[in-house]
Amino acid sequence: MQGHSHYVPKTGIGKWFDARLPLPRLVYDSFIAYPVPKNLNYFWTFGGILSVMLVAQIITGVVLAMHYTAHVDLAFNSIEKIMRDVNYGWMIRYLHANGASMFFVAVYVHMLRGLYYGSYKAPREILWILGVIIYLLMMATAFMGYVLPWGQMSLWGAVVITNLFSAIPVVGPTIVEFLWGGYSVDNPTLNRFFSLHYLLPFMIAGVVALHVWALHVTGQNNPTGVEVKDIKKDTVPFTPYATIKDAFGIICFFILFAWFAFFQPNYLGHAVNYVPGDPLVTPAHIVPEWYFLPFYAILRAITFDINLIVFVIPSKLGGVLAMFAAIAVLAFLPWLDTSKVKSTAYRPLHKQFFWAFVVVCVMLGWLGSKPAEYPYTVLSLIFTGLYFAYFLLVLPLLGLFETPKALPASIADAVLEQERKKGGAPVTAGANAAPQTKG
Amino acid sequence: MASVQHAEGDRRDFLFLATGAAAAVGGAAVVWPFISQLAPDAATVAAGAPVELDLSSIAAGAQIKILWRGKPYFVRNRTEAEIKAAQDVDISTLRDPETDAHRVKEGHAKWLITAANCTHLGCVPLGNQGDYGGWFCPCHGSHFDTSGRIRKGPAPKNLPVPQYTFVSETRIRITGAAAA
Ligand code: HEM
Ligand code: FES
Numbered sequence: 001m002q003g004h005s006h007y008v009p010k011t012g013i014g015k016w017f018d019a020r021l022p023l024p025r026l027v028y029d030s031f032i033a034y035p036v037p038k039n040l041n042y043f044w045t046f047g048g049i050l051s052v053m054l055v056a057q058i059i060t061g062v063v064l065a066m067h068y069t070a071h072v073d074l075a076f077n078s079i080e081k082i083m084r085d086v087n088y089g090w091m092i093r094y095l096h097a098n099g100a101s102m103f104f105v106a107v108y109v110h111m112l113r114g115l116y117y118g119s120y121k122a123p124r125e126i127l128w129i130l131g132v133i134i135y136l137l138m139m140a141t142a143f144m145g146y147v148l149p150w151g152q153m154s155l156w157g158a159v160v161i162t163n164l165f166s167a168i169p170v171v172g173p174t175i176v177e178f179l180w181g182g183y184s185v186d187n188p189t190l191n192r193f194f195s196l197h198y199l200l201p202f203m204i205a206g207v208v209a210l211h212v213w214a215l216h217v218t219g220q221n222n223p224t225g226v227e228v229k230d231i232k233k234d235t236v237p238f239t240p241y242a243t244i245k246d247a248f249g250i251i252c253f254f255i256l257f258a259w260f261a262f263f264q265p266n267y268l269g270h271a272v273n274y275v276p277g278d279p280l281v282t283p284a285h286i287v288p289e290w291y292f293l294p295f296y297a298i299l300r301a302i303t304f305d306i307n308l309i310v311f312v313i314p315s316k317l318g319g320v321l322a323m324f325a326a327i328a329v330l331a332f333l334p335w336l337d338t339s340k341v342k343s344t345a346y347r348p349l350h351k352q353f354f355w356a357f358v359v360v361c362v363m364l365g366w367l368g369s370k371p372a373e374y375p376y377t378v379l380s381l382i383f384t385g386l387y388f389a390y391f392l393l394v395l396p397l398l399g400l401f402e403t404p405k406a407l408p409a410s411i412a413d414a415v416l417e418q419e420r421k422k423g424g425a426p427v428t429a430g431a432n433a434a435p436q437t438k439g
Numbered sequence: 440m441a442s443v444q445h446a447e448g449d450r451r452d453f454l455f456l457a458t459g460a461a462a463a464v465g466g467a468a469v470v471w472p473f474i475s476q477l478a479p480d481a482a483t484v485a486a487g488a489p490v491e492l493d494l495s496s497i498a499a500g501a502q503i504k505i506l507w508r509g510k511p512y513f514v515r516n517r518t519e520a521e522i523k524a525a526q527d528v529d530i531s532t533l534r535d536p537e538t539d540a541h542r543v544k545e546g547h548a549k550w551l552i553t554a555a556n557c558t559h560l561g562c563v564p565l566g567n568q569g570d571y572g573g574w575f576c577p578c579h580g581s582h583f584d585t586s587g588r589i590r591k592g593p594a595p596k597n598l599p600v601p602q603y604t605f606v607s608e609t610r611i612r613i614t615g616a617a618a619a
Binding site: 178188300 | 478483504506559577593595
């Protein structure tokens with residue numbers, strides 16, 4: 001897709017600059033002339049939404065850091081000072097806290113889009129794996145950010161998550177001491193988490209750059225999953241078509257974001273995090289933020305030792321392994337899915353399994369928010385099994401047994417076919433057709 | 440000519456190997472301090488010195504929590520019934536088999552001293568709750584008996600007993616975390 005650059009600097013200064021640092025050329029080739037499939041729907045605006053959200057988190061975060069104090073005795077009060085004394089501090093903090101949630105809303109839509117349209121398949125494996133890495137870094141960032149206000153949930157969330165590493169045989173307890181910088185989650189822990197919470201978003205920005213680079217090498221997938229064959233017929237230039245569509249998507253998303261930040265700023269949080277952290281009292285019910293709940297359910301689902309005959313995996317290690325495996329399995333998706341057809345629009349059976357998988361994830365999320373008692377423990381185990389079955393059984397086998405629907409010959413054909421069905425005026429494929437506008 | 444080239448090749452080989460070796464050793468030497476700084480620092484280690492605790496104010500059936508090295512510990516004055524319940528268990532049925540006698544000091548069976556962080560993921564269990572009357576961990580549902588032993592739920596181990604000694608009838612000295 002990258003092709004040959006058609007950038008021609010218009011002014012003398014432009015020529016001079018281009019010969020020394022072809023930055024304007026890069027921008028022109030990547031965001032102006034760059035060809036995008038003309039049939040993209042609104043699910044393709046979430047990449048742009050995510051990029052804007054990353055910038056929003058960095059801006060609000062850097063401002064918060066100007067007023068925040070990373071010390072166990074002062075952190076909680078410095079947040080209260082931000083909320084009450086700093087001009088617009090309440091707004092900036094609510095934007096940052098709810099921004100994290102919106103970031104995850106967007107990333108889950110973005111990932112499910114990839115799952116539905118088979119965007120992880122050749123030649124986009126590296127692109128997909130970079131996405132999984134971004135997701136991991138996001139989780140680490142959000143986890144450490146949540147520790148910073150040093151409320152009860154901050155402290156006890158940190159205790160539970162850092163203790164995961166103690167499940168590692170032999171070296172686990174030492175690793176945990178090195179994570180804490182002490183014998184418990186304490187001031188050194190808070191300090192290093194703040195340092196890393198500041199750093200990781202910039203690392204995310206770096207991986208996003210690689211992600212976009214990989215995207216611009218392979219080109220975007222599209223709702224048919226049929227690759228671009230003829231740039232003229234199948235694509236439109238990024239500007240103005242994708243630019244405007246992305247901008248519209250971003251504005252709509254920001255309306256939702258603003259609604260949370262201004263009208264329900266604490267809806268997604270936990271009231272107990274407004275109680276200062278106390279190492280002597282565990283909150284009655286420790287739950288992570290909503291975006292971690294499915295993985296939390298998987299962690300808690302393994303309540304028994306797993307006997308592998310050669311050796312026994314104790315239940316605690318089993319839960320930790322299952323949780324990390326649930327994320328790691330995503331990276332292997334390109335090789336687990338054996339179907340030649342990318343888009344689920346042409347895979348009638350996979351369409352049903354896909355939506356079943358979405359339901360499984362939602363159920364795991366709900367179970368993660370429940371106390372660890374019967375019947376939730378049993379249900380967690382069942383849904384954990386179903387989660388893995390989707391990746392390890394359904395996707396590998398479905399490709400062998402499913403009969404896909406006939407694929408359109410090209411993107412242009414698919415667009416024309418859709419127009420015909422809607423009874424619209426016939427358009428000729430070559431006629432520089434307007435991009436499909438209905439999401 | 441050939442011999443000159445050979446000599447030069449030797450010199451380059453030497454520089455290549457010497458540079459590589461210096462980079463590898465130097466790299467490792469620089470990485471170590473950056474890992475080591477993560478460990479508990481001298482002040483934290485010093486603050487973790489042994490502490491003494493007076494037990495005389497803890498009534499029978501009551502328990503207190505103390506904080507040492509930033510971590511809570513349970514000190515429980517067990518009732519006769521609780522001690523009996525703990526002793527009557529057939530330890531072959533336990534996940535982490537330990538007799539009650541092994542978890543207390545001889546002649547001080549009523550005093551049970553354990554770390555107060557659940558061996559699952561570190562929450563502080565609630566006293567006098569759960570199916571076995573010892574502790575119940577609200578985080579992921581582990582039940583401990585009146586000897587602090589794991590009976591049900593995801594925790595793999597009993598609540599660990601720290602290293603301590605009785606300095607008098609009513610005074611203990613905690614000297615170290617439980618041997619893992
Ligand atoms: C990937 C982007 C980021 C995510 C997902 C994220 C997430 C979070 C979350 C979930 C919180 C806890 C909010 C609360 O409950 O109060 C938080 C707090 C905080 N973050 Fe970030 N953050 C990001 C980027 C940044 C950056 C770049 C900085 C710059 C220093 C920053 C600085 C802070 C500070 C100072 C706090 C404590 C104030 C507070 O709790 O509101 N964050 N972050
Ligand atoms: S921390 Fe106690 S059961 Fe998980």
